Amino acid sequence: xxxxxxxxxxxxxxxSVVVKLTDAPVxxxxxxxxxxxxxxxxxxxxxxxxxxxxxxxxxxxxxxNGLSVMLANATQIPTGRINGICLETGNWNSVEIxxxxxxxxxxxxxxxxxxxxxxxxxxxxLTTSFIFDFDAKKSLRSAGTKEFILNPVxxxxxxxxx
Numbered sequence: 001x002x003x004x005x006x007x008x009x010x011x012x013x014x015x016s017v018v019v020k021l022t023d024a025p026v027x028x029x030x031x032x033x034x035x036x037x038x039x040x041x042x043x044x045x046x047x048x049x050x051x052x053x054x055x056x057x058x059x060x061x062x063x064x065n066g067l068s069v070m071l072a073n074a075t076q077i078p079t080g081r082i083n084g085i086c087l088e089t090g091n092w093n094s095v096e097i098x099x100x101x102x103x104x105x106x107x108x109x110x111x112x113x114x115x116x117x118x119x120x121x122x123x124x125x126l127t128t129s130f131i132f133d134f135d136a137k138k139s140l141r142s143a144g145t146k147e148f149i150l151n152p153v154x155x156x157x158x159x160x161x162x
Contacts (some may be wrong), residue, residue, distance in 0.1 A: 018128070020069060022066075023063050025137075028136065031096075033093050036089065036090050082121070089112050105150065121161075129160045138153040
């Protein structure tokens with residue numbers, strides 16, 4: 001019989017997360033959305049965890065036809081099952097039509113947050129990558145002559161484990 005002096009210490013298990021955004025084509029000059037933070041929600045704890053986010057104002061139309069932008073890239077993220085991702089938006093949202101800018105307001109019920117339901121896992125030693133397709137055409141509606149309301153239509157385009 002063999003003996004071992006190992007104390008069976010368990011180290012916390014961590015993985016990585018990458019969140020990317022792309023857009024379906026639309027007939028606007030620009031659709032600018034300000035992203036302040038990206039968070040993931042662990043299904044078992046219903047706890048939101050903030051990811052390292054590349055804050056900024058993104059023109060969704062720059063990310064069409066296979067192009068995407070990385071919004072978050074975080075390492076040392078605890079493993080577990082997640083059931084949602086939240087994009088927190090700022091106030092610098094606009095749409096440009098015929099070279100005229102119009103303000104875009106997020107639907108009031110959302111309180112500056114875009115919740116995207118997604119079922120995935122953060123796996124130890126792997127990177128979980130998400131690509132979300134933001135459909136600007138379906139997401140924007142006119143609220144009069146000088147303002148638009150954003151009610152985001154976002155599809156989970158891809159979830160990969162690498």
